[in-house]
Amino acid sequence: MKRFQNQVAVITGAGSGIGKATAIQLADEGATVVLVGRTKEKLEAVAEIVSERSDNQHAYVYVADVTAEEEVELLAAYLKDNFEVVHVLINNAGTSSSGSILQLEEWDWEYVQKTNVTSVFLMAKHVGPLLADAKAENKAIVNIASLSGHKAGAKIPHYSTAKAAVIHLTKALAGELASNGVRVNSVSPGFIETPMTKESLENASFNQAIELHTLLKRIGRAEEVAKAVAFLASSDSSYVTGTDLLIDGGWLTV
Numbered sequence: 001m002k003r004f005q006n007q008v009a010v011i012t013g014a015g016s017g018i019g020k021a022t023a024i025q026l027a028d029e030g031a032t033v034v035l036v037g038r039t040k041e042k043l044e045a046v047a048e049i050v051s052e053r054s055d056n057q058h059a060y061v062y063v064a065d066v067t068a069e070e071e072v073e074l075l076a077a078y079l080k081d082n083f084e085v086v087h088v089l090i091n092n093a094g095t096s097s098s099g100s101i102l103q104l105e106e107w108d109w110e111y112v113q114k115t116n117v118t119s120v121f122l123m124a125k126h127v128g129p130l131l132a133d134a135k136a137e138n139k140a141i142v143n144i145a146s147l148s149g150h151k152a153g154a155k156i157p158h159y160s161t162a163k164a165a166v167i168h169l170t171k172a173l174a175g176e177l178a179s180n181g182v183r184v185n186s187v188s189p190g191f192i193e194t195p196m197t198k199e200s201l202e203n204a205s206f207n208q209a210i211e212l213h214t215l216l217k218r219i220g221r222a223e224e225v226a227k228a229v230a231f232l233a234s235s236d237s238s239y240v241t242g243t244d245l246l247i248d249g250g251w252l253t254v
């Protein structure tokens, strides 16, 4: 039996990078996946990959901006009407930009907080009850934090702050939902090759610096994050809640 057979998994920011890899991983393992994001075409392309990989798997596409409470409320209503319950929620949508504290505009600060943290709060508030009420053995939320949430990165003070908040929000949520049987954890990826890091990774000296500081001497792949997310989302981690798993190739170790 596949790990996510008969389970509904909702993934935000599922149109690219880590979200896309996670959706494919969970679907490969039997989940019915609901792909949430702002760009229909990107989500449909991922849905097509899912159905091409297995005749039995179908991915649902739902267009929403997860920073807009009314859109998240409509998403929760759609999930209740169509699936009744949700077993797995992956809060993956995120964004960043570059700038020092003295350079950043308030709107830039706010946009990064809203996309990375407020979205997790809104999804937990409105979609969380569909997990809490489900009569199922495995119920899990996995939030995508970051290495930057542990160690403030240069020129990303807003992003580092937001991701540190995601790690803390994860713990608060784990405490709130434990009595409903919902486990809540986060992962903190290091440098992963995705559309978000594409531009930086085109810079050879940036690549060299990462390789130098990473014990495993390379940049990570989205699929490697997806596998760790799947572990925390599955009943294989049934005694794990309120924790954060670093997936950074050993960056923080030395």
Ligand code: NAI
Binding pocket: 012, 013, 014, 015, 016, 017, 018, 019, 036, 037, 038, 064, 065, 066, 067, 092, 093, 094, 095, 115, 144, 145, 146, 147, 188, 189, 190, 191, 192, 193, 194, 195, 196, 197
């Ligand atoms: P990505 O840019 O490919 O993925 C982010 C996705 O979120 C995109 O598809 C984007 O359209 C979506 N998104 C952004 N704002 C949204 C909104 N308001 N509503 C709905 N969807 C929205 O980049 P990546 O790298 O796959 O990022 C995924 C997560 O992983 C993010 O939370 C990011 O902060 C985190 N992360 C990435 C790392 C990396 O090195 N790539 C390292 C650590 C964390």
